[in-house]
Each structure stands twice: as structure tokens, then as C-alpha cells.
Amino acid sequence: MANETADQYTVTDRTTLKRYAKRAEYDRKVVHAILDEAFVCHIGFVADGQPFVIPTGFARDNEQLYFHGSVGSRMLRALSSGADICVTVTLLDGLVLARSQFNTDMNYRCVLVFGKAREVTDSEEKAAALLKLTEHIIPGRTQHARAASDKELSQTAVLAIDLTEVSAKVRMGNTNDDEEDYSIPVWAGVVPLKLTPGVPIPDPRLDSALENAIPEYVLPYHRPVEMAP
Template sequence: MHSINSETQLDSFAITQRTQIKRIPQRGNYDRALIHQILDQALICQVGFVVEGQPFVIPTAYGRVEDRLYIHGSPASRMLRTLKAGVDVCVTVTLLDGLVLARSAFHHSMNYRSVVIFGKAIVVESGTEKLEALKAFTEHVVPGRWAEVRPPNPQELAGTLVLSLPLHEASAKVRTGPPKDDDADYALPIWAGELPLHQTTLTPIPDPQLQASVELPTSVQHYSRSLSTVK
């Protein structure tokens, strides 16, 4: 798991045998800021691990604090019980920015930004770090929400298992731009181009048991997720 490139700058993650992009390597990127940006914009990660020879890939929410990714849940969760034992884990995140329509069926593609992380998760024992992680989860999903809600009580904290995955081995892969057709196909009278996709919110639906005097909070009024693509 040693670095291929021993002179990695602090603003980039080291390229390792596991993170080196082999398929279309020009789309690979190890920039720390870019990887952080993609992780912060996505809502769900896919956690891959193996139990007794059986592979599992579980979608879950997460939060990031600097170079640590946090996941949490019930101590009874098979995923968390397996990960806390120190097994190898692979976490992926993908943002879909658009569909790329080519003149040929073969060259259709998608514009996307993705991150792959390898490592071993660590149980968060510190109460202070656990609370920081739970705040990161909440703020990741709805920025500003933590200040509007009741924080976890001691019983809830005790009943929540939090794992930390250090971002030591991480890489991004990005595709942007128009389709890449064969030279001979550019003369075909077929529409080609990009169909951008955008994540948006609809009108909030209040809880049926909400008190009539409770107004829509700031975090919900101004909710949006920045999906600015890499140029």
C-alpha cells in the first residue's frame, strides 16, 4: 500500500497501487480540494466490503471533517460490526452531471465526478469526536440544521456507533465536455451534444403533527446543493 509517487505534494493525495487510474487515466485526479468538493456535494456513498467471501455494497449517508470520512448507525448493523473489525473497505461517491449523446450508439457517455476511497475504518471512542461527527452528518445533509434542532442526548450517543475512515488513499475521476465521435461520423445528420442534469428541491412538506406556529427554518428555506462541474 506504499505510494507509487514518493514526492506527493500536500495539496494532492499520494497515488498508490489501488488508487492509480488505469482506465482512461487522463480523467484521473488526486487533488485534495477536488476530492473534498465532490464528497461535500454528494449525499450518499456506497460502502463495499467482504464478509466470509460474500461481497456487499451498502449505500449510506456520511459526513466529512478534513481528511476523515465518518459513517454511523446502530451497533447492531452488520456493516458497522464488520468494518470496526478492521477489514478493508472501498467507498465510492458519484455525481452525475449530464448525459452525453453522440452520433453513434457506441460513443454515448455521461459527464460525472466520482471519488474512490480505500482503507480501514476506525471506531470513534472520543465523545467529543463522536459529537463532531454527528454534527458533520447533519450539516452535510442540510447545512445550518444542527443549530435548529435538539442535539443528541447521552442515551442516543451511547446507542450510535461512529466509524472514521481516514482519507489516505483517495482518487477522483471526472468526465466533462461534448461527445467524442469517430471522425467519419461528424458529417452524419444526427443531433449530438450534452443533456445537463441538475439536482433540485421541491416544496417542503410539513410534518402533519407540526405546531401551526412553527415557521419554515432558514436551513430549509435556503436549501440547495451546489453542483458546479469541473472545467
């Protein structure tokens, strides 16, 4: 077991970056920040020898990642069988316009998690995980949205994976041209990209008395775009 109080994840064969090793990050804070910013992960699993990659919501709770799905879905069945999986979370931060096509690149931060999923069967852990999953989408929402009924709970499978074998890969900053290409007379630089919220759209069946009652926790999603350099 990894030492959960260490600042860094322990590097294993699966988490050793073979290429661009300088882009590897095992710092726990860097990994957590990427996981907490992203809405979607891509889960890779094998069913009948065929790899599948399925996008889904997720949430982190300390050193666990949780996801959920319908009981009986192909993914949940495959994941709860105890086979090795890979969970990848990617944030795209910019387009890197180098002076050569070869060095044209993207800025990104991604995390890969390896391990086996376990089905969460303890009812308290399951309820807490489902709260986390809703709060990950929009913190504060569980104060107002109706909690899951027993029937809904029984229709939902929750799975967890330990953050034990984890690596991040980060490409940030400026163009990285070959020395002789800096003299090419073309604009070069980075176009930053950010997933940006727009004006909230009320549900057409919303009671008109509630039209302007957007909860405070929705408002941070409608700030002017701030773009880090």
C-alpha cells in the same frame, strides 16, 4: 502517511486508474468538492467472503470521512473489524448523446477512498462527528434539532476513514465522437442533470404557527434550478 498539506493525494497501486487514465484526478480540492456536494456514499466491505455495497450518509471533516449506523449492524461490525473497505461517492452530471452508440456516455464525478475504518470511541470526537453528519445533510440544522441523548449516542456507532488513498474520476464536457461520425446528421449534445430540491413539505403534525417559519437554512434548498453548462 500522506502529507496532508500537499495539493495532491499520493497515487498508490489501488488508486491508479487502469482505464481512462486521463479522467483521473488526485487534486485535493477536486476530491473535497465532490465529497462535500454528495449526500450519499456507497461503502463496500466483505463479510464471509461476500462483497456488500451499502448506501449511507456521510460527512467529511478535513481529511476524515465519518459515517454512522446502528451498533451491531452487519456493516458496522464488518467495518470495525479493521478489514479493507472501499468508499465510493458518485455525482451524475449529465447524459452525453454522441453520434454513435459506442461513444454515448454520462458525465459524472466520483471519488474512491481505500483504507480501513476505525470506530470512533472518543466521546468528544463522536459528538463532533455526529454534528458534522447532520450539518452535512443541511447546514444550520444542529442549531434547532435536539442534540443526541446519551441513550441515542450509545445506540449509534460512528466510524471514520482517513482520506489517504483517494482518487477521483471525472468525465465532463461535450460529446467525444470519432472523427468520421461528425458528419452523421443527428442532433448530438449533453443533457445536464442535477439533483434538485423541491418545495419543502411540512410535517403533517407541524404546529400551524410554524407552517411559515421555515428556517433560513432550509430556503437555499428551494432555489430555481441553476444548470451549469
